[in-house]
Amino acid sequence: MKIKDILQNNKVTVSFEVFPPKEWAKLADTKKVIEQMVRFNPAFMSVTYGASGTTSGYTTEIANAIMKGGVTPLSHLTCLTSSREKIDSVLDELEDNGVENILALRGDIPKDFVESKGQDFHHAYELIDIIRARGGFCIGGACYPETHPESKNRVEDIAMLKHKVDCGLDFLTTQMFFDNEKLYEFREMCAIKEINVPIIAGIMPITNAAQIKRSIELSNCSLPKKFEKIMERFGDNPDAMKQAGIIYATEQIIDLMANGINNIHIYTMNKPDIAEKIMKGLSSIIDE
Ligand code: FAD
Numbered sequence: 001m002k003i004k005d006i007l008q009n010n011k012v013t014v015s016f017e018v019f020p021p022k023e024w025a026k027l028a029d030t031k032k033v034i035e036q037m038v039r040f041n042p043a044f045m046s047v048t049y050g051a052s053g054t055t056s057g058y059t060t061e062i063a064n065a066i067m068k069g070g071v072t073p074l075s076h077l078t079c080l081t082s083s084r085e086k087i088d089s090v091l092d093e094l095e096d097n098g099v100e101n102i103l104a105l106r107g108d109i110p111k112d113f114v115e116s117k118g119q120d121f122h123h124a125y126e127l128i129d130i131i132r133a134r135g136g137f138c139i140g141g142a143c144y145p146e147t148h149p150e151s152k153n154r155v156e157d158i159a160m161l162k163h164k165v166d167c168g169l170d171f172l173t174t175q176m177f178f179d180n181e182k183l184y185e186f187r188e189m190c191a192i193k194e195i196n197v198p199i200i201a202g203i204m205p206i207t208n209a210a211q212i213k214r215s216i217e218l219s220n221c222s223l224p225k226k227f228e229k230i231m232e233r234f235g236d237n238p239d240a241m242k243q244a245g246i247i248y249a250t251e252q253i254i255d256l257m258a259n260g261i262n263n264i265h266i267y268t269m270n271k272p273d274i275a276e277k278i279m280k281g282l283s284s285i286i287d288e
Helices: 024-038 056-068 084-096 124-134 154-166 180-192 209-219 225-234 238-258 272-281 283-287
Strands: 013-018 045-047 073-078 101-105 138-143 171-174 199-203 263-266
Touching: 013 024, 013 272, 024 045, 024 056, 024 272, 045 056, 056 073, 056 084, 073 084, 084 124, 101 124, 124 138, 124 154, 138 154, 154 180, 171 263, 180 199, 180 238, 199 238, 225 238, 238 263, 238 272, 263 272, 272 283
Parallel strands: 013 045, 013 263, 045 073, 073 101, 101 138, 138 171, 171 199, 199 263
Antiparallel strands: none
C-alpha cells in the first residue's frame, strides 16, 4: 500500500523505524525484532539505509520481512555517495520486490568525503526527480523542525524544503525533536510557504544517557529544561531513565495529537519493548 493513501483522511497513525544489521550474520536477529514489532500494528515500518550504501542489500531483505508480517514497508534511500547506475539498480530491486514507498534522502556527508566533478548527486531533490520521473513509487523526504545543521538559517532551509517538496514529495518525516513548540512553529512556517504535504512527526524515545548525547550531536536539536531535569535526576539509573524516557515520548505524542498532529513516526531503534510500552500508553488514543 502507498503511504500517501495510509495518511489520507487525517486518521491517527503510528509507525516505527528499524535499521538493518551491519553484517549478514545478524540478519536473523533483525528479522526477529520485526516479527515482534509488527504485532503492535504500526501503520507502516521504515527501514534505514547506510549513507555509504553498504547495507543496501539488507534494506530490501528487511522490507520483505516487514511485508511478510503484513505491514507496509518504507525503504530509505540515500544518494550522495551513489552513482546513477547504483540508484537505478536499487530502484529496480525495490520495484521487483513490491516495495512501493521510498524515503528519498541525500545522506549525511561522510567524514572523508571529497566532492568530485563527476558526482551524480548533491542533494535529495535530484534523487526525488529521478524516482518521480520513473513513476510507481510514493516518495517521502526528510525535514528539520529546528533547521538542518548545514543551513545558514531557517528561511533558506524552508525555501530549499519547498523546492524539494515541489519536485514530487508525497509526505515529509521530521528529524527528532524534544520540544513540541518547535514543531508547531515549523508547521506554521510550512503553511506560510504552502508546503502542503502531510508532515509525520519523528519521535525518539531517549532511554539512556549516552543516547541523548549522540542524538543531539547528530541532529542539532535542542533539549527543553524539563528533559534536562529528567536527565539530571535519572541519568545514572538505567531502569529509571528508560521508564522516564518512554513516558516522556508518550506524553510528547499525546500533546502532538491534541494539537492536531495525527501522524507519528517512532524511532524505535530495533527495541520491541519500547514500541510495545508506547503503544500500550496510547491504546485508547489510537483507537479513538
Ligand atoms: P537535502 O534535502 O539535500 O538537504 C541537505 C542540506 O542541503 C540542507 O541544509 C538543505 O537546506 C540544503 N539543500 C537542499 N537542497 C538544496 C539546493 N538545491 N541547493 C542548496 N542547498 C540545498 N541518513 C542516512 O544515511 N540513512 C537514513 O536512512 C536516514 N534516514 C533519515 C530519516 C529522517 C526522517 C531524517 C530526518 C533523516 C535521515 N537521515 C538518514 C539523515 C539525512 O541523510 C541527513 O540529515 C542529511 O544530512 C540530509 O539529508 P536530506 O535528504 O534532508 O538532504
